[in-house]
């Protein structure tokens with residue numbers, strides 16, 4: 215009997231060590247594979263190392279459009295800030311060359327740091343997708359860096375820690391939206407004190423998350439975290455206590471430019487969610503069948519994630535939905551084009567993504583334990599939103615070129 219108890223105890227200890235070792239390795243060495251493509255050097259030139267350099271490159275491509283189209287307008291608006299007088303949103307407007315019927319608005323940097331990739335896609339779009347004769351009855355408005363603070367200072371959020379994609383609405387009631395699921399996860403999502411990437415809790419974050427997963431399903435956990443919250447001002451996915459200053463600025467420009475057009479189609483460019491190297495079409499759920507079928511025609515041949523699969527979530531205060539509310543007299547087609555980086559539909563990818571955000575936010579709010587922690591955490595954060603992989607960048611640019619070209623032609627044919 216004694217021998218049996220001894221063997222059982224040893225088995226349990228070995229099992230626990232095996233589980234700990236397995237989750238440690240799977241989580242800490244997680245690295246989704248790059249797409250199988252040959253690197254295209256030409257695609258790399260659109261990626262730049264700072265907000266200022268990306269902005270300059272955008273303005274150069276925008277200026278080049280004068281060779282292909284008449285009446286191109288370039289203008290900019292400042293975003294009010296307490297720390298930086300040079301936070302600028304740039305606009306490039308190419309009016310329909312003959313008959314103003316349809317307007318496309320392509321926006322980048324809604325989540326600041328995602329602007330590196332968004333800017334690259336916009337530059338490529340101007341240089342390689344837009345060709346003379348393409349815009350007889352379609353106008354194009356490119357908006358560069360909706361959240362310039364986040365872009366410049368490598369954060370997803372604004373200066374007020376606000377996720378701009380949870381901050382957009384026509385009604386103040388947005389800020390009374392409740393999110394009870396989020397409150398239960400507060401200890402996991404918003405730890406306090408200086409962040410130490412080597413501490414046990416971070417090394418075994420996957421077990422912390424699995425503990426929550428046992429209580430709730432992955433779907434409800436993802437929904438609680440991602441839908442947005444309006445209570446914890448230093449927390450992740452904070453949608454604000456009021457509207458961020460650029461919302462009024464953007465609204466004014468959109469109202470003004472869209473005035474002559476019958477329909478408006480927005481593509482809001484994002485990175486971070488979804489399978490690595492894949493361009494996902496992720497609209498917030500749409501009820502109107504005509505709009506859904508219009509979007510299906512625009513993106514013919516591509517899968518649109520309408521929100522009926524397990525890995526989907528809905529959000530409050532979405533920017534692209536807001537444009538539809540603002541321009542309620544127009545036929546409006548919203549789309550989020552999201553470039554996956556960490557294969558976040560998988561359990562490990564999803565937990566890794568959240569962990570990167572948790573540590574970055576903790577570091578910004580409460581400080582980093584050491585310079586090494588700061589470097590390591592910021593590197594992982596940047597790689598999640600602006601992967602340095604040349605294969606990833608090649609795939610994203612090649613796919614975007616085809617998707618955007620088809621979309622603009624199909625939108626014209628609607």
Ligand SMILES: [Zn+2]
Pocket residue numbers: 324325328483484485486
């Ligand atoms: Zn985003």
